[in-house]
Amino acid sequence: MPEFILITGRTSKQGAALHKGKDSAEYRLATGFVSMNHEDREHLGVEAGRRVRVRTAFGETELELKEGKLPPGMIFVPMGPAANVLIGAETQGTGMPDSKGLKAEVEPL
Amino acid sequence: MLGIINGEVYDPRNGINGEVRDIWIEDGKIVSASAASPPELGGTEGGRDAAEIIDATGLVVMPGGVDIHSHIVGAKVNAGRKFRPEDHRDHVRSRTSLGPPFRGEVRGATRSGSGYTVPSTYMTGYLYAEMGYTTVMEAATAPLVARHTHEELEDTPILDKGVFITMGNNHFIMNCIRNGQREKARDYVAWLLEATKGYAIKIVNPGGVENWKWGRNVSELDDEVIGFGVTPRQIVTTLAWINDELGLPHVPHIHAINLGQSGNARTTVEMIEALEGRRAHFCHLQFLSYGGKPGKRLRSGAAEVARAVNEHPNITIDVGQIIFGPATTMTSDGPLQYRLHQLTGNKWLNDDVEGETGGGVVPMQYKRNNPFNAVQWLTGMELFLLIDDPWRVFLTTDHPNAGPFFYYPQVIKLLMDRDYRAEMLAGIHHRARKGALLAELDREYSLYEIAIITRAGTARALGLQNKGHLGVGADADVTIYAKLDDKEEMFARPRYVLKDGEVVVRDGRLVHERPGRTLYVTPPYDAGIEADLRTHFEECYTISFDNYPVAAEYLPHCEVVPCA
């Protein structure tokens, strides 16, 4: 199964959708996807818009696949409930979980 | 009605030197202070029997302490707290609940806190009160962040406080000076003091802080401020003129140029002379009274500077006495703080503030056996002993720059007890000791003089009519000490401290918490200046003119001190 480096973070859409309420369709759409670059997506053999399973050592979740301008081998998930499932609670004495740079697998569904 | 009876009273403002007096207090004010007791009270119900009495027989009674220069709140202090957890860990204060519940209410619980050289706000209020101080002036706030300072002041209980507003590197003022518009600068200063709810004009390294934004500094009174074509001399003299024009209760409060550098006694004296008789206060003068050649070994230049102070009755000073041990240096003097970072290798905070000022913070450790620190220590002592008029030299440690404020009792002992002083002198680095003038100075301060340099004189220099004395109409801020031979012990643990007539400290421990007031000034100005200011804000600031002034809601406990 192809291995990726997972980065989570803010996006402008996620920021704007916050205020629509976290039950809103906008918020779910803004936070419920994973993106990777064109070549990685082709290699994975999944069309954009289809769902994939993303898995880390801490958890797994199903997300919509998008294409984005990312370096090879990197996937991005906006901060939000979906990303949380993939992140561990270990903070190495800092209070900060590893929210960026995690190893992740992506599996077509 | 509360009476403090039979105390040995030291009230220099009213010329009372250790005479036995009764002091009567009502509604937070002194209503009577005389040898004859009790005052006429009209009827037996309100009479002496009904009053609360503190028997001060054998005790020393003074007005509450008034600190003219201390860094206790605001952006720099808080940055210092934030980046120094190592300062706080072993210096903590637990929350307490004062007294039993009353009608279901827990009364007067005190807050916890932490910090040694940079204590948290509640702890600062408690520690000052427990040392017998009831009024403290925050020595420097950048106008842009004055709102922050006032938020912290509201969380600093018991003490009455004022804030000095840094203006020595202000773009609007420097532009006015360049364009020969000192009346406009005057109106701006008045507007700025009202907008920031400030108490006095503060000048820090005039021009040098602006030059630091180019990686430079000033070193002479006539050096040029980059981009403005003005000089430190012009900045200082213009602000001194403005101060007189506005009739501010305090005088311009000046941190001069070349702080901490060998040979700065010369530029300090030059700045005193540049004022040409206008009134001014020079703060933490110890750091500005060094002899020797620039860049070479540090020597005391206290004699030279003290002579100039003695010859210029328009000048008051505070010393900024070094306390051996940990300190946190924090000033608006950006280039100085960078230099301290390079000298010590200690961590460095810098904060340049748009169009106004700058600043920095660097931890410090003053050591007896460090020749540089030892010279600093004896320079401060010499200033205390060489300046003749106690009404013009005041006790500070420039907290926390030269040491924490709660070491004032140690400094008092050094001034009152020459044997103790000789013992300290013998323990400092031999190179500093060699040939030191201090060894020849055997002056000892009296209790009366201590009362001047810690309350009466500071209150007078600050223009606080109701502070620093125990005459009728004064705020009933009173400190009562046991009369002990060991003056450090005596001044560290007052038997009672009263704030606005209420006992807040008993036997050196806080027993009652109450809010203090923030003191500020509202000098008049020509409202026509607003149009210019709006343009200035659009060009120079990243916040709007309308969001700049600190609204009255930030000062729920306050008092406007009138201008002349």
Added chain:
Amino acid sequence: MKIENVVCPFCGCLCDDIVVEVEDSRITAVKNACASGRSLFLNAHTQAVQPKVNGEEVDWPQAIDAAARILNDAASPLIYGLSSTASEAQRKAIALADLLGATIDSTSSVCHGPTTIGIQNQGEPTCTLGEVKHRADLLIFWGCNPAEAHQRHFSRYSALAKGKLTPNGRKDRTVVVVDVRPTASSRRADIFLQVRPGCDFEVLAALRALLKGQHLDVDEVGGVGVVQLQDLVERMKSCRFGVIFFGMGVTQTGGKHLNVAELLALVAELNAYTRFTTMPMRGHGNVAGADSTLTWQTGYPFAVNFARGYPQYNPGEFTAVDVLARGEADAALIIASDPVAHFPRQAAQRLSQIPTIVLDPEINLTAQVARVMLPTAIYGVSAAGTAYRMDNVPLPLKKVVESPRPTDEQVLDWMIERVKTCLA
């Protein structure tokens, strides 16, 4: 009614030039704000809502009573959030934590907490945003993406802003972006250095070495060519006034505070050549205020515990994620934040297992698992107060619309009084 100079409380930029139009206590138009700010004002809920306890609507005294009992009964309560409320409310929350002997932590711990630890090691050469606007001719954005997260940063304060020494705005500045991926920000930069994920520390260390004139006998460090790094060092040394803005790309990757300390050391060392400063890109509108209020009241900016009667500080021990993930917190008061939406699952789950109280204008994901929900006015929209910009400049928040809801500050005051009487 048109209200001018409104401060937008969304992000650490605290833009204070927003114009809000209000008709019949409803916001009808918002000018000057970015998409996130507009959305915040236009979607603001200000109508009356009853508090809830166990899903049932109750009146305010009942709700406060329930909350106070939960907190009093807990052995180890956690108070968390604070970054999207006014400093007046933050000060009350700290007072409550002190009274309870609770742990208190802000969202700082999961954004720039490592920055604070880095600063505690190394110091911080910084400035206000106006200095950047007027002086900076070299801007470096490291591991941050203002084009998406701080959308008006470029135009108001940095890349595009026209200042005194930068009258031509963008033309007078060199903009460098350092990130692990191309972003909306990197597309607007003059230079983009793409770092391999997790290699920020190595790249920063290489820059420090080059600054000291040391030779690196490798061709690239962390995915960036040494030639490019040398070029950047020359630009840094020769600029008039430089600044590095940095974000969670630095704080959330491996190394965390060590990355930040390395960055701060580089910036401090650059001051031997020219003026150089740095600033963390603070996310939430008043997260800088949370650091400030906690610091002035306790001495420490986050991760504070009062169990011994005095403040103790220890990130990793008293930080919210750790206290929850280890199962130590036995009750929680969440103020103006949504940890269930943003915490690792293991920590978030704990909040549904213990009695949780939520103080928030919105029924967010945490509110959905909470035992007590206290709906409050929105800071900067229907509640006034103070917020601290990312450069620690404090700004006054306006109440632009009336709301029948109490403010966070009022509710916390009620809770303090109730807890005191319970204690008595």
